[in-house]
Amino acid sequence: MNLFEAFQLQWKQKFSYLHPHNCTLLVAVSGGVDSMVLLHCLHKIQFHIAVAHVNFQLRGEESIRDAVFVQQTCEKYNIPFYLKTVNTQAFADEEKISIQVAARRLRYEWFEQLLQQPYFKTTPNAFIVTAHHANDNIETLLHHLFRGTGIAGLQGIPSKNNQIIRPLLFAYKQDIIAYAEQNKLQWVDDSSNKKHDYTRNFIRLQILPQLQQHFPNIDAILTENIERFQEANLLYQQALQNHFKKLIQQNEFGYQIPIELLKKTQPFTTVLWEIAKQFGCQSAQLISIEKLLDAKNGSVVETSTHRFVKNRKWLLIQLRSNPINDFVTIQKWCNQIQYAAGKLLLNKVPVPEKFEANNHTIYIDEAALQFPLIIRKLKTGDYFYPFGMKHKKKISRFLIDLKLSLPQKENVWVLEMNKKIIWVIGYRADNRFKVNANAKQCIKIDYLK
Amino acid sequence: MNLFEAFQLQWKQKFSYLHPHNCTLLVAVSGGVDSMVLLHCLHKIQFHIAVAHVNFQLRGEESIRDAVFVQQTCEKYNIPFYLKTVNTQAFADEEKISIQVAARRLRYEWFEQLLQQPYFKTTPNAFIVTAHHANDNIETLLHHLFRGTGIAGLQGIPSKNNQIIRPLLFAYKQDIIAYAEQNKLQWVDDSSNKKHDYTRNFIRLQILPQLQQHFPNIDAILTENIERFQEANLLYQQALQNHFKKLIQQNEFGYQIPIELLKKTQPFTTVLWEIAKQFGCQSAQLISIEKLLDAKNGSVVETSTHRFVKNRKWLLIQLRSNPINDFVTIQKWCNQIQYAAGKLLLNKVPVPEKFEANNHTIYIDEAALQFPLIIRKLKTGDYFYPFGMKHKKKISRFLIDLKLSLPQKENVWVLEMNKKIIWVIGYRADNRFKVNANAKQCIKIDYLK
Numbered sequence: 001m002n003l004f005e006a007f008q009l010q011w012k013q014k015f016s017y018l019h020p021h022n023c024t025l026l027v028a029v030s031g032g033v034d035s036m037v038l039l040h041c042l043h044k045i046q047f048h049i050a051v052a053h054v055n056f057q058l059r060g061e062e063s064i065r066d067a068v069f070v071q072q073t074c075e076k077y078n079i080p081f082y083l084k085t086v087n088t089q090a091f092a093d094e095e096k097i098s099i100q101v102a103a104r105r106l107r108y109e110w111f112e113q114l115l116q117q118p119y120f121k122t123t124p125n126a127f128i129v130t131a132h133h134a135n136d137n138i139e140t141l142l143h144h145l146f147r148g149t150g151i152a153g154l155q156g157i158p159s160k161n162n163q164i165i166r167p168l169l170f171a172y173k174q175d176i177i178a179y180a181e182q183n184k185l186q187w188v189d190d191s192s193n194k195k196h197d198y199t200r201n202f203i204r205l206q207i208l209p210q211l212q213q214h215f216p217n218i219d220a221i222l223t224e225n226i227e228r229f230q231e232a233n234l235l236y237q238q239a240l241q242n243h244f245k246k247l248i249q250q251n252e253f254g255y256q257i258p259i260e261l262l263k264k265t266q267p268f269t270t271v272l273w274e275i276a277k278q279f280g281c282q283s284a285q286l287i288s289i290e291k292l293l294d295a296k297n298g299s300v301v302e303t304s305t306h307r308f309v310k311n312r313k314w315l316l317i318q319l320r321s322n323p324i325n326d327f328v329t330i331q332k333w334c335n336q337i338q339y340a341a342g343k344l345l346l347n348k349v350p351v352p353e354k355f356e357a358n359n360h361t362i363y364i365d366e367a368a369l370q371f372p373l374i375i376r377k378l379k380t381g382d383y384f385y386p387f388g389m390k391h392k393k394k395i396s397r398f399l400i401d402l403k404l405s406l407p408q409k410e411n412v413w414v415l416e417m418n419k420k421i422i423w424v425i426g427y428r429a430d431n432r433f434k435v436n437a438n439a440k441q442c443i444k445i446d447y448l449k
Numbered sequence: 450m451n452l453f454e455a456f457q458l459q460w461k462q463k464f465s466y467l468h469p470h471n472c473t474l475l476v477a478v479s480g481g482v483d484s485m486v487l488l489h490c491l492h493k494i495q496f497h498i499a500v501a502h503v504n505f506q507l508r509g510e511e512s513i514r515d516a517v518f519v520q521q522t523c524e525k526y527n528i529p530f531y532l533k534t535v536n537t538q539a540f541a542d543e544e545k546i547s548i549q550v551a552a553r554r555l556r557y558e559w560f561e562q563l564l565q566q567p568y569f570k571t572t573p574n575a576f577i578v579t580a581h582h583a584n585d586n587i588e589t590l591l592h593h594l595f596r597g598t599g600i601a602g603l604q605g606i607p608s609k610n611n612q613i614i615r616p617l618l619f620a621y622k623q624d625i626i627a628y629a630e631q632n633k634l635q636w637v638d639d640s641s642n643k644k645h646d647y648t649r650n651f652i653r654l655q656i657l658p659q660l661q662q663h664f665p666n667i668d669a670i671l672t673e674n675i676e677r678f679q680e681a682n683l684l685y686q687q688a689l690q691n692h693f694k695k696l697i698q699q700n701e702f703g704y705q706i707p708i709e710l711l712k713k714t715q716p717f718t719t720v721l722w723e724i725a726k727q728f729g730c731q732s733a734q735l736i737s738i739e740k741l742l743d744a745k746n747g748s749v750v751e752t753s754t755h756r757f758v759k760n761r762k763w764l765l766i767q768l769r770s771n772p773i774n775d776f777v778t779i780q781k782w783c784n785q786i787q788y789a790a791g792k793l794l795l796n797k798v799p800v801p802e803k804f805e806a807n808n809h810t811i812y813i814d815e816a817a818l819q820f821p822l823i824i825r826k827l828k829t830g831d832y833f834y835p836f837g838m839k840h841k842k843k844i845s846r847f848l849i850d851l852k853l854s855l856p857q858k859e860n861v862w863v864l865e866m867n868k869k870i871i872w873v874i875g876y877r878a879d880n881r882f883k884v885n886a887n888a889k890q891c892i893k894i895d896y897l898k
Contacts, residue, residue, distance in 0.1 A: 146660060148670040151600065151681040202663050207656065211595060214651050221597040231716035232600040232685050239684035242691070267680035 003171055003179040007041045010170050014159055022354075023125040024048045026082075026114055028107070029073075031066040031188040034131035036073070037176050038168050040185055043077055048123060050080040052114055054107050056088040058099070066188045073186070080119060084110050100197040108164075112448070115163060121349055121444070124358065132157050132166045135173045138222045139203050146203075150270070151236050154229035162449070172219060243271045248406060254306075254318040255406055259293050262315065278407045279317050280305030305407075319410055330373040339375050341413050344425075345446040351439050360447045362429040364422065365439040374416040375425070382414060384421040385431040395424055402427065415445070452620055452628040456490045459619050463608055471803075472574040473497045475531075475563055477556070478522075480515040480637040483580035485522070486625050487617050489634055492526055497572060499529040501563055503556050505537040507548070515637045522635070529568060533559050549646040557613075561897070564612065570798060570893070573807065577613045581606050584622045587671045588652050595652075599719070600685050603678035611898070621668060692720050697855060703755075703767040704855060708742050711764065727856045728766050729754030754856075768859055777824040788824050790862050793874075794895040800888050809896045811878040813871065814888040823865040824874070831863065833870040834880040844873055851876065864894070 001009070011018075027042060029035040029051045042049050053070045055063050067083055074081035084106075092102035111128045120126035137156040144153035159166050168176070180187060211218045243265060247257050257275070265271045269290075273281075276289045280303035288301045292310050301308045302320065309316040325340045337344045348366060355363060382395045399409050415423040422433045426447050435442055450458070460467075476491060478484040478500045491498055502519040504512050516532055523530035533555075541551035560577045569575035586605040593602035608615050617625070629636060660667045692714060696706050706724070714720045718739075722730075725738050729752035737750045741759050750757045751769060758765040774789045786793045797815060804812060831844045848858050864872040871882045875896050884891055 145594070145674065146664050146667060146670065148673060150674075150677045154603075199663070206659065210655065214648065215595050218595060221595065224597060225594065225599075228599045228719065231719035232681070234716045235688035235719065236681050236684045238691070239688040242687070267683045270677065270680035270684065 002182075003037070003175050004041055004044065006170060007167065008045065011045070011167055015165060015167060018125060018127070018165075020045070020047050022123055023127065024050070024120045024123045025127055025129050026111060026120065027051050027129045028111060028131070029053055029070050030131075031070045031073075032131075033177055033180050033185075033187040034133055034168065034173075036185050036187040037171075037180050038129065038131040039073070039077070039079075040180075040183060041168075042129065043079070049129075050082065050114075050119055052082045052084070052111055052128075054103075054110065055083065055085040056103050056106070057085060058088055058103075062189075069186075069188050082114055086110075100200075112163065116345060121347060124352060124355070124361075126163075128164045130164060130166050131168050133168045133171045133173060133176060134223050135204075135219065137169055137226060138208070138219060139200055141222060141226055142203050142207065143199060151229065151233050154226070155233055156226040156230075240271065240274050244275065244406075247271075248275065250406070251316075254316065254410075256311075256317070257315040259310075259313055259315055263293060276303070276308075278405060279303055279308070326377045328375040330371065330375070332371055337375065339413070341411055341425075342447060342449045344375065344415070345448065347444045347446075349442050349444045351435060351442050355435070359427055359429075362423050362433075362445050363435050363442045364433045364445070365435050366441040366443050367439070368433060369443055370418050375413055376416060378412045378414060382421060384414075384424060384428075387429040387431050387434065389431055395421070398424065398428070451631075452486070452624050453490055453493065455619060456616065457494065460494070460616055464614060464616060467574060467576070467614075469494070469496050471572055472576065473499070473569045473572045474576055474578050475560060475569065476500050476578045477560060477580070478502055478519050479580075480519045480522075481580075482626055482629050482634075482636040483582055483617065483622075485634050485636040486620075486629050487578065487580040488522070488526075488528075489629075489632060490617075491578065492528070498578075499531065499563075499568055501531045501533070501560055501577075503552075503559065504532065504534040505552050505555070506534060507537055507552075511638075518635070518637050531563055535559075549649075561612065565794060565895075570796065573801065573804065573810075575612075579613060579615050580617050581615045582617045582620045582622060582625060583672050584653075584668065586618055586675060587657070587668060588649055590671060590675055591652050591656070592648060600678065600682050603675070604682055605675040605679075689720065689723050693724065693855075696720075697724065699855070700765075703765065703859075705760075705766070706764040708759075708762055708764055712742060725752070725757075727854060728752060728757070775826045779820065779822040779824070781820055786824065788862070790860055790874075791896060791898045793824070793864070794897065796893045796895075798891050798893045800884060800891050804884070808876050808878075811872050811882075811894050812884050812891045813882045813894070814884050815890040815892050816888065817882060818892055819867050824862055825865060827861045827863060831870060833863075833873060833877075836878040836880050836883065838880055844870070847873065847877070 025042060025047050027035070027039055027049050029039055030053065039049075039051065051070065051074050053067055055067045057063055067085075071081050071083065086106045088099060088102050088106060091106060092099050095102065095105075097105075108128075114120070115126050115128065140156050141154060157166060157169060159169050179185075208218070215221065247262055247265065249256050249258075262268075262272070269286075272290060273283070273286055276286055281289060282303070285301070285303060289308055292299055292301050292308055293315065295310050297310060297312060299310045305320060307318045307320050309318070328337065328339045330337055333346070335346055337346070349363075352363065378395055380396070383392050384395060384398075385392050386398060395412070395414070399412060404412075412427070413425045414421045415425055417433075420430070420432065422430045423445070426449075474491060474496050476484070476488055476498050478488055479502065488498075488500065500519065500523050502516055504516045506512055516534075520530050520532065535555045537548060537551050537555060540555060541548050544551065544554075546554075557577075563569070564575050564577065589605050590603060606615060606618060608618050628634075657667070664670065696711055696714065698705050698707075711717075711721065718735075721739060722732070722735055725735055730738060731752070734750070734752060738757055741748055741750050741757055742764065744759050746759060746761060748759045754769060756767045756769050758767065777786065777788045779786055782795070784795055786795070798812075801812065827844055829845070832841050833844060833847075834841050835847060844861070844863070848861060853861075861876070862874045863870045864874055866882075869879070869881065871879045872894070875898075
């Protein structure tokens with residue numbers, strides 16, 4: 001099986017819901033061999049694509065040469081090309097972060113903005129595609145291990161993460177190069193941001209070659225390890241859910257945990273950490289939460305989001321909420337509304353031929369739109385008509401069926417119009433507001449975390 | 450806290466049930482700094498100890514020098530000293546195994562034999578103690594990772610494993626050396642078997658020093674990782690038990706699994722592997738078991754111990770048992786009886802002052818001993834009087850309470866005398882045969898896997 005066939009197979013296994021007719025892809029192309037091969041494969045399966053290239057200005061003339069090369073390739077393929085030139089060094093200095101963190105932030109923030117361009121609004125789905133491959137995955141595994149990690153860090157790079165997909169994770173660098181050579185593709189040398197990642201280079205250029213000499217199959221072995229760790233993590237999460245169910249009880253102010261039962265839980269430290277983490281606890285703070293279990297009555301530990309209180313036999317967990325931020329009123333049309341849990345993007349679009357199921361996007365008939373719109377937290381007694389259903393349902397009941405985690409439930413917001421809930425944001429639209437056949441124009445509302 | 454205090458704390462946390470008055474220790478001493486520090490600590494807390502040293506004859510004069518050094522140290526401390534000189538190279542050649550595997554087998558097999566010496570029979574418990582430390586643990590983690598592993602392999606070296614305990618696993622090499630210097634201990638250079646472990650040396654001498662340069666805290670980080678992975682493994686096992694309970698049903702011939710339910714299980718591959726492994730499946734064979742689920746009715750895959758049969762909607766699992774091996778009759782006194790699941794060691798001993806709870810050893814009054822003894826597999830309807838209880842109990846019921854895994858249950862053996870079961874071997878003695886105050890001499894029976 002050559003790389004292109006393997007690519008198609010992977011796509012079928014992991015991204016079968018994305019077809020050329022329902023999806024537009026923004027391909028991140030540095031001009032290096034990985035991204036040129038990715039572009040070639042996506043072009044070959046006739047996806048609706050555009051290319052984004054960032055000039056990080058870290059290698060002077062060479063950076064310009066790369067941008068020109070990618071642009072020319074896009075012209076040849078007849079693909080829309082977006083270029084952004086950034087001052088990475090200045091941004092890193094200003095934000096007091098490393099060059100590689102700066103480059104990553106500049107890159108992904110711009111990509112997400114680009115997805116709002118009209119070009120990506122012509123299909124129901126739009127994703128960013130990056131060319132991370134199996135060797136990147138191996139480096140990530142080792143990097144996490146050497147930096148300190150639990151089982152979550154052993155899973156490597158996710159093949160899908162919000163709006164980003166990575167369909168080349170199955171491929172080894174050597175196979176990517178072989179494919180490029182067989183297909184007489186051109187490419188420029190490695191992407192600029194990689195060169196500045198000192199730790200990654202240490203693992204890639206110094207440690208891995210020595211390991212490869214001693215363990216000739218190390219690449220395949222570590223890739224298999226990652227698959228096994230992903231499955232192990234699933235079991236880990238299943239067991240955690242069981243512990244959560246036994247330990248965490250809802251009360252009128254938030255949650256409560258019986259301290260004696262918590263103390264007897266095996267494995268204690270990990271279960272405590274996984275609970276505390278959900279409520280805003282940082283790893284350095286875990287020890288204070290552990291001490292709280294034996295502290296005197298009324299003692300308190302506060303995380304960035306929650307307050308942990310020792311109350312006799314109970315550990316109480318309450319949201320540190322600021323009611324002022326829990327209610328946003330929109331009086332007139334605007335394209336973008338920021339609120340505490342994310343933002344909503346509003347766009348006027350033609351009525352789509354087919355509505356794809358997607359809880360992060362709703363469509364309403366423009367003629368039905370009425371201001372003010374209200375974005376607010378859930379209230380007791382809130383109900384709606386779940387999309388596709390004829391009967392109304394209490395939203396609290398609806399959330400129980402979704403099996404949300406407790407902090408997820410606490411952070412559910414609704415969009416209200418004319419005293420009716422039209423969207424449990426990010427979870428389900430209301431059936432009463434679905435677009436019918438007479439609609440002339442739609443409002444598309446996207447939710448971004 | 451100095452190393453000796455930390456050693457005492459560790460002992461309290463992990464081995465609190467072992468005291469100088471109830472336990473004799475066989476300390477494996479190469480003469481290197483680790484084992485000399487271990488010996489010093491154990492001597493200081495006044496344990497009843499003996500020393501075992503193996504001359505592997507891999508370094509000529511130096512090997513002899515080490516043996517003499519350890520012997521002289523024991524004379525100084527007034528500790529019994531056991532020496533065994535082996536031809537490691539010849540053994541490795543003969544068994545077609547590597548030098549380090551040969552050395553390990555020679556070492557541990559001899560240690561287990563030594564535990565049968567009268568010296569170790571004077572206390573209810575006897576353990577082998579080795580000087581593995583935190584850096585050994587880190588090397589083991591990396592070695593497993595590079596060789597390919599699931600989550601089980603990320604847990605490093607167990608601090609207790611059958612008859613071996615490792616109380617120095619908390620200590621870093623540098624702290625061990627500092628302790629030896631502070632206490633003006635003498636030692637000889639590294640143990641002979643380590644020098645021949647090419648892969649270990651590669652990790653210890655080549656990879657880890659480079660990692661330490663780049664990640665100055667790597668030793669502490671990897672040690673913490675190991676602790677986290679141990680807890681993660683506990684959660685992994687808990688989730689597995691849940692899947693087993695849902696999937697595996699007992700039937701009159703063995704076990705059966707509903708194939709559709711198995712196929713829907715998430716994570717499929719890991720759960721299938723963890724089931725198949727229990728029934729003798731090797732990793733290379735897993736793919737045939739997976740294919741069996743879709744094979745035609747009546748298809749069979751055999752592992753070393755079991756037979757997997759596709760039977761319509763069911764996967765049947767049956768023991769490949771050889772009835773001839775399931776029954777051993779002992780007509781007259783002998784010290785050692787080998788059978789399919791292990792061996793029993795019989796010794797005449799004085800009546801102990803105190804009987805420690807230990808399911809691997811029973812005592813019966815010599816006067817009550819009657820031949821023939823029968824070692825056999827469990828039969829339907831077998832019952833006994835569990836030690837400490839007045840009423841009889843069906844052994845099948847007793848095993849359910851113990852929560853044994855299925856293959857463990859299949860491999861339960863009993864010791865029968867005069868048509869009565871006197872021991873569910875390895876699990877519980879019978880109350881009717883406990884030694885009473887009038888006994889003059891005892892038979893001590895040890896079970897070894």
